[in-house]
Amino acid sequence: MKRIAAALLLLLILGATLVLCTSRYHYAFQDRDAIMAPSTAQHWTGTDELGRDRTVRVAAALLLGLTGAAAAAAVTTLIAALIGLLAAFSPQWAAALLMFVSDAFLTLPWLFLLMMVRSQLPLTAAPLETAVMTFLILAALGWPACARAIYRGALELRSAEWMIQGRASGLKTHQLIRLHILPHLRPLLLPQFLICVPAFLVAEANLGALGLGVGEPIPSWGAMLLELDNSALLARSLWVYLPIVLLAIVLLILEFFTNEVDADA
Amino acid sequence: MSLLLAIAKRAGRTLLLLLFAAGGTILLVRFAPGFFSDSREMDAKYAQAARAEIQAENNQQQSAGRIAIQEVKSWFSGDFGQSRQYHVPVAQLIGARVRVSALLLAQGLWRGWLLAICAALPISALRRGALLWRLPFTLLLSIPTAAMATACILADTGGPVLVLTLLIAAREFHFLRRLLEGAWRSPHLLQGRAQGMTSRALVTFHIVPNIAPQLCALTTLSIVTALGALVPIEVIFTVPGVGQLAWSAVMNRDLPVLVAVSLLMACVVGFAGMLTTRTVTLEAAG
Numbered sequence: 183m184k185r186i187a188a189a190l191l192l193l194l195i196l197g198a199t200l201v202l203c204t205s206r207y208h209y210a211f212q213d214r215d216a217i218m219a220p221s222t223a224q225h226w227t228g229t230d231e232l233g234r235d236r237t238v239r240v241a242a243a244l245l246l247g248l249t250g251a252a253a254a255a256a257v258t259t260l261i262a263a264l265i266g267l268l269a270a271f272s273p274q275w276a277a278a279l280l281m282f283v284s285d286a287f288l289t290l291p292w293l294f295l296l297m298m299v300r301s302q303l304p305l306t307a308a309p310l311e312t313a314v315m316t317f318l319i320l321a322a323l324g325w326p327a328c329a330r331a332i333y334r335g336a337l338e339l340r341s342a343e344w345m346i347q348g349r350a351s352g353l354k355t356h357q358l359i360r361l362h363i364l365p366h367l368r369p370l371l372l373p374q375f376l377i378c379v380p381a382f383l384v385a386e387a388n389l390g391a392l393g394l395g396v397g398e399p400i401p402s403w404g405a406m407l408l409e410l411d412n413s414a415l416l417a418r419s420l421w422v423y424l425p426i427v428l429l430a431i432v433l434l435i436l437e438f439f440t441n442e443v444d445a446d447a
Numbered sequence: 448m449s450l451l452l453a454i455a456k457r458a459g460r461t462l463l464l465l466l467f468a469a470g471g472t473i474l475l476v477r478f479a480p481g482f483f484s485d486s487r488e489m490d491a492k493y494a495q496a497a498r499a500e501i502q503a504e505n506n507q508q509q510s511a512g513r514i515a516i517q518e519v520k521s522w523f524s525g526d527f528g529q530s531r532q533y534h535v536p537v538a539q540l541i542g543a544r545v546r547v548s549a550l551l552l553a554q555g556l557w558r559g560w561l562l563a564i565c566a567a568l569p570i571s572a573l574r575r576g577a578l579l580w581r582l583p584f585t586l587l588l589s590i591p592t593a594a595m596a597t598a599c600i601l602a603d604t605g606g607p608v609l610v611l612t613l614l615i616a617a618r619e620f621h622f623l624r625r626l627l628e629g630a631w632r633s634p635h636l637l638q639g640r641a642q643g644m645t646s647r648a649l650v651t652f653h654i655v656p657n658i659a660p661q662l663c664a665l666t667t668l669s670i671v672t673a674l675g676a677l678v679p680i681e682v683i684f685t686v687p688g689v690g691q692l693a694w695s696a697v698m699n700r701d702l703p704v705l706v707a708v709s710l711l712m713a714c715v716v717g718f719a720g721m722l723t724t725r726t727v728t729l730e731a732a733g
Contacts (some may be wrong), residue, residue: 258624260474283454286467289713290673294693298472298705301697302479336510388679391593392694401528406601432587 184442187435189445194432197247198241209242210399220419227421230409233401239401244432246382246396247403250317255378256379257321259328259371267333267363271355272339279332286324295323295390300394316389320382328374335370339363376440380433387429405431454721460718468713469706473518476702477511518706529704532695537707540692545711548681548688552673553609559615560669567620568650571627581624593677596683607684612683615678622665630654636704667717674712 207213213225213233227236228443269280287295299319302421307315339345339362348358383403388396390404406425479503521528526536570580590598592614599605630636631654639649677690685691689708 271691277716280461286464286471288671289464289468289716290709291712291716293675293714294678294709297694298697298709299475302475302700336671345562360664382590387591391591391597391679392682393698404593407591407597409596410601425592426598426708429594430589434586437585447700 184446187439187442191432191435191439192436194244194428198244198294201237201241201278202245203237205235205241207238209238209401210234218267218418221421227424228419231354234399236421236424240428242405243401243406243425244428246262246313246400247386247429248379248432249322250313250385251379251382254317254321254324254382254398255375257318258378259325259375261321262328262332262374263367263371264323265325265329267336267359268418269329269333270336271359277333281330282331283298287323292323296320296385296389297392299323301387307397309400313400314403316386316394316396320385323383324378328378331374332367332370338361339366361376363431373444375442376436376443380436380440383429383433383436457609457721461721467709468709469518470515472709473515473702474511474707476516476700476705479700500675502578502703514702518703521703527707530696530704531701532699532704533701537703540704541689541707544687544689544692545729547686548677548690550612550617551681551686551688552670552677555673556669557613557614558608559639560619561674562612562616563619563623566616567623567627569643571624572646574629580605581620584620593679593683596680600683607680607686610680610684611673611676613672616681619665619669622668626658626661627654630657633657667716671716674715 202209206227211234213219213229213235215233216225216229217233218229218231219225219233222228225235225237227240229235232341234346249364254380265284267281269277272280296319300316303315303319345362348362353361386395387403387407390402391407392404393408394401395404403425406429409422409425452640454725472475487549507562518528521537521554525538527541530537530620532630555577566580566584570577587595592610595613596607600608636649636653639653654724678694680686680689689711693708693712695701696708
């Protein structure tokens with residue numbers, strides 16, 4: 183099941199890359215003669231209200247979303263691992279302080295916190311900057327729950343008998359962490375990373391739908407959801423629903439993959 | 448006595464977290480670009496010198512410390528300050544919307560949990576084919592709230608309650624199923640089955656009491672999930688609730704409203720967490 187999910191995801195990524203490489207249209211190119219066009223030989227899945235090719239935009243959104251979410255998930259897991267380990271190997275007061283800070287982030291609902299932080303940053307920045315900003319915010323705010331789990335795991339490992347023996351043998355804390363703790367935490371870190379990827383994809387889509395996501399003309403899942411507000415476009419072509427369907431498929435695959443990895447761990 | 452001390456400690460921590468949330472919100476908005484924008488600065492009748500004075504006055508009046516003091520004063524006066532965009536007391540603004548959001552939350556949570564329990568109980572007991580039955584919930588989990596809400600509007604079916612119900616049901620179903628699957632496999636339950644106890648008796652007398660503490664913790668998670676989902680749902684369905692107010696406040700940098708909404712959300716999450724801890728402590732003691 184895990185392999186099937188991975189193969190399907192790889193297939194989607196390859197397909198999207200192929201579309202971007204072979205298509206004669208750029209994702210921002212506006213074909214003024216084919217505004218809101220239905221499916222044609224030139225535009226397989228039609229165009230949007232500005233005459234931009236939907237196939238290319240969906241393919242770019244898929245790649246941008248996955249790359250951004252995976253990068254943000256990697257950063258968030260790294261931050262969580264650092265904070266979790268720091269708390270586990272610090273004096274009790276420092277651990278309490280670090281966990282208090284992570285609790286403070288968890289006091290507000292995730293989407294509300296994201297929306298609040300994102301909206302306070304410049305909304306009229308360059309499109310690429312908004313994309314980087316959106317995923318950086320996801321990375322910067324996604325670590326608290328993950329750090330708590332890593333802290334618990336590291337605390338258990340810290341009191342293990344083999345750790346006491348390692349300490350008695352003269353190994354320093356950083357050596358213990360590098361040689362013993364991190365390899366043992368890997369089964370915990372990998373699922374945390376995998377859980378973050380779909381969560382960040384969903385968050386980006388929700389932020390985009392609120393008008394706080396990646397800026398135009400860069401295609402993103404959130405911007406594609408906004409397209410559904412155009413009732414004139416909906417009446418013309420069913421291909422408008424393609425982004426939603428594809429996003430659901432990607433998330434479904436990631437969900438299955440994460441569940442299987444989690445079960446293995 | 449120890450229980451009282453634990454509750455007092457937890458309450459103190461929650462209070463500290465609330466202050467942290469309020470302070471964080473003030474700092475965030477205070478340093479956001481555009482916070483100092485004043486409509487008078489755009490007015491041509493003011494000379495350059497007058498505009499500079501306005502700006503200096505704003506800078507002086509809106510230092511983070513001064514804003515924090517003003518905010519605390521407004522909490523004690525009970526009106527939570529004046530909204531920058533609507534020019535009415537924040538308490539009045541929120542008061543009218545809390546009822547709408549609370550009703551939506553209550554309906555969504557209640558129906559979502561009911562749906563999740565009704566589905567998770569039989570599916571967790573299945574030995575084969577569970578994957579297929581789990582599929583609708585996994586699919587629901589894979590659709591962003593905003594997309595679900597938009598799809599409902601396009602299909603002209605359902606409304607905010609349905610979206611919230613489906614979201615809660617999808618999230619809780621997976622947690623519940625795992626909990627129940629673990630419970631069904633426990634040795635005392637196998638023995639109970641072998642002795643001929645009915646499924647209903649097993650659920651009532653063995654499973655529910657065993658998983659009750661985890662269910663309480665899940666309830667808190669549900670509330671947090673629902674509060675987060677309130678914003679896109681209320682914005683997309685144009686429901687005049689707290690979520691929509693929060694969105695409008697963040698877009699317009701309406702600091703008093705934003706601080707009040709943050710406090711309200713943090714209060715709900717904090718006290719739900721406290722209630723869960725207390726219930727779990729009492730059950731453990733019992």
